[in-house]
Amino acid sequence: xxxxxxxxxARGTAAAAALLAFASSxxxxxxxxxxxxxRVSGQRIEGALxxxxxxxxxxxxxxxxxxxxxxxGELSAAEGKLxxxxxxxxxxxxxxxxxxxxxxxxxxxxxxxxxxxxxAYRARCAEAVHRLGIRYTLLEGQDPSHRGLLTLAAGTVSQxxxxxxxxxxxxxxxxxxxxxxxxADYFRAGVEHILSGIDHLLFLxxxxxxxxxxxxxxxxxxVIGARGALLNILKVVTAFTLAHSITLxxxxxxxxxxxxxxTESAIAASIVLAALNNIIPCVTxxxxxxxxxxxxxxxxxxxxxxxxMGLPSGARLLSxxxxxxxxxxxxxxxxxxVMPLVFAxxxxxxxxxxxxxxxxxxxxxxxxxxxxQRALLSPT
Numbered sequence: 001x002x003x004x005x006x007x008x009x010a011r012g013t014a015a016a017a018a019l020l021a022f023a024s025s026x027x028x029x030x031x032x033x034x035x036x037x038x039r040v041s042g043q044r045i046e047g048a049l050x051x052x053x054x055x056x057x058x059x060x061x062x063x064x065x066x067x068x069x070x071x072x073g074e075l076s077a078a079e080g081k082l083x084x085x086x087x088x089x090x091x092x093x094x095x096x097x098x099x100x101x102x103x104x105x106x107x108x109x110x111x112x113x114x115x116x117x118x119x120a121y122r123a124r125c126a127e128a129v130h131r132l133g134i135r136y137t138l139l140e141g142q143d144p145s146h147r148g149l150l151t152l153a154a155g156t157v158s159q160x161x162x163x164x165x166x167x168x169x170x171x172x173x174x175x176x177x178x179x180x181x182x183x184a185d186y187f188r189a190g191v192e193h194i195l196s197g198i199d200h201l202l203f204l205x206x207x208x209x210x211x212x213x214x215x216x217x218x219x220x221x222x223v224i225g226a227r228g229a230l231l232n233i234l235k236v237v238t239a240f241t242l243a244h245s246i247t248l249x250x251x252x253x254x255x256x257x258x259x260x261x262x263t264e265s266a267i268a269a270s271i272v273l274a275a276l277n278n279i280i281p282c283v284t285x286x287x288x289x290x291x292x293x294x295x296x297x298x299x300x301x302x303x304x305x306x307x308x309m310g311l312p313s314g315a316r317l318l319s320x321x322x323x324x325x326x327x328x329x330x331x332x333x334x335x336x337x338v339m340p341l342v343f344a345x346x347x348x349x350x351x352x353x354x355x356x357x358x359x360x361x362x363x364x365x366x367x368x369x370x371x372x373q374r375a376l377l378s379p380t
Contacts (some may be wrong), residue, residue, distance in 0.1 A: 032146040034138055035116070036090075036163065040154040040174045045092050045099060045123040050109055050116040051082075051138065058142050060085050072108065074115060079106045089140070093133035093169060096126035112260040112304060129154075132172045136163035145196065151191075159187040160190070160319070186319040190326020193305050194334075199370065200268055200298055201334060202363050206274035207236045207287050208339060209356050212346040215281050220356070222346040227281055229343055235288040237335060243295025244302055245324055251303030252320050263300040265375040270294035271367035278360035302327060 032055055037047040053070050057063055063070055063080040083103045092099040102119035132152070139146035148163035154174035162185050163170055194200060209231040213220040223229045250256045272288060306323060345351045 011172055024135045032139060032143045034136075034146065034148045036133070036134075036136065036150045037112055038132075038150065038152045040129050040132060040152070042128045043094075043125045045125065045129065045132075046121065046186045048120045049086055049090060049103075050111075050115070050118045050119050050340065051086075053108075053117055055139060055143070055146070056082060056117050059139060075108070076106065082106065082117060083119065084302040086121075086138075089137045090121075091133075091135040091169070092123045092125070093135075094127060094129040095131050096133065097126055099123040099125035099129075112264070117244050129174055132174050133169035134163060134172070135169040137165070140164075147192065162189050172291045180318050183322040186322035187329070189305065189324040190323040190328075191330040191333075192326075193302065194327045194330035197301070199271060199367070200301065202272055202367065203267070203271045203294065203298065204237075204240060204291075204334070205338070206271060206278060206360060206363055207240070207291050208233060208335065209342065209360060210278050210281075210287070211339070212343050213352060213356070220352045222352070226343065229339075229346070232287070233335065236291045237331070239288040239292040239299070241331070243292040244299035244327075247296045247299030248306075248324060248327075249299075249320060251300050252323075253316075258300050260304055261374060263297060263304070265371060266297045267294075267301050268367050268371035268374055270297055272364050272371060275360040275364035275367065279357050279364075309316060 032052065034052070034055070035048075035050040039046050051059070053075065056075065056078070057070060060078055060081040062074045062081075064074055064077070083106075086103060087101065090101070092101060101121060101123045104122070107118045107120075109116045109118045122223070136148045136149070136150075138148065144165075146164055150163050150170075152172060152174070154161050157174070159172070159182055161170065161172070161182075210220065212223050212229045214223055214228075215221075223232070247256070251258075274294065277287075277290070302323075306320070307374045342351075345355075
């Protein structure tokens with residue numbers, strides 16, 4: 001009788017330690033993104049390429065003293081290597097013919113998730129650009145998840161897209177806005193963001209883990225039939241979807257905006273509270289209300305991605321709807337993968353007394369690390 005809790009504690013401690021170790025090497029949004037702005041005017045192309053400093057280290061290695069910190073001196077000393085690397089992994093073409101590309105001086109730009117090395121560039125093509133090709137292969141061999149968030153402007157028309165994941169050049173008609181392509185690109189961006197947005201997924205997981213259980217005065221008990229579990233899951237997912245859709249739309253359209261530091265800190269706090277509620281149940285039958293209340297905060301977090309991508313003129317609502325649908329598709333894919341497994345093991349005591357509470361404790365510990373990082377350690 002005295003050894004079982006010790007074994008459970010050891011398992012829980014190991015899970016928490018693994019997540020804390022992960023947290024020490026990454027933020028909540030682990031996806032690697034670069035930013036590429038492109039302005040087309042006749043034969044000329046100009047703009048800027050931004051690469052996260054942490055990705056510059058992966059690509060060309062700039063931490064010469066190996067102390068884990070990258071200074072401006074180290075980054076500046078590697079400017080030549082970075083320009084050579086960018087020249088090899090970024091190329092433009094007009095109607096299939098390559099355009100000459102030259103980079104300007106290195107600068108540093110601070111974004112919400114850290115510092116970025118910024119290289120201005122100019123390219124000149126043999127003829128006026130009508131069909132623009134962009135080959136973007138940064139971090140292709142080092143990080144397959146890396147994507148480039150493109151903002152393309154030509155005259156009064158602008159659009160956005162996601163680059164990377166293919167060695168082939170992406171093609172754009174700069175004389176008109178391709179609405180179908182905009183929908184596809186923003187839908188894909190929504191899917192990729194929710195699948196890489198670990199904090200959003202952990203919040204949802206914290207609410208779904210007890211969805212196959214019923215709280216009694218003494219303990220958690222398994223839901224008898226699939227119908228009850230399905231209704232619990234449906235309520236939680238629907239409430240979360242409605243809430244973050246509202247604030248995502250309002251923030252993306254500029255109606256309401258919150259400081260990024262406040263939003264990201266509040267999201268981390270929401271994960272802590274949702275996970276702790278599984279250990280010390282305060283709210284059981286109304287978890288959908290928690291999903292809705294905190295889902296409003298998560299919507300502002302989703303909107304930060306659109307703030308970086310921008311919404312193309314002429315297709316703002318279409319692109320916003322596509323991004324939101326992509327989030328829902330990714331979210332439902334995760335639910336469809338996880339919940340049948342959880343439902344199958346709901347009757348096992350190991351799940352109710354060990355995996356669910358200790359898994360929730362590990363999630364709360366990881367989110368607490370994020371909360372400290374975002375609220376106290378991140379730059380203003």
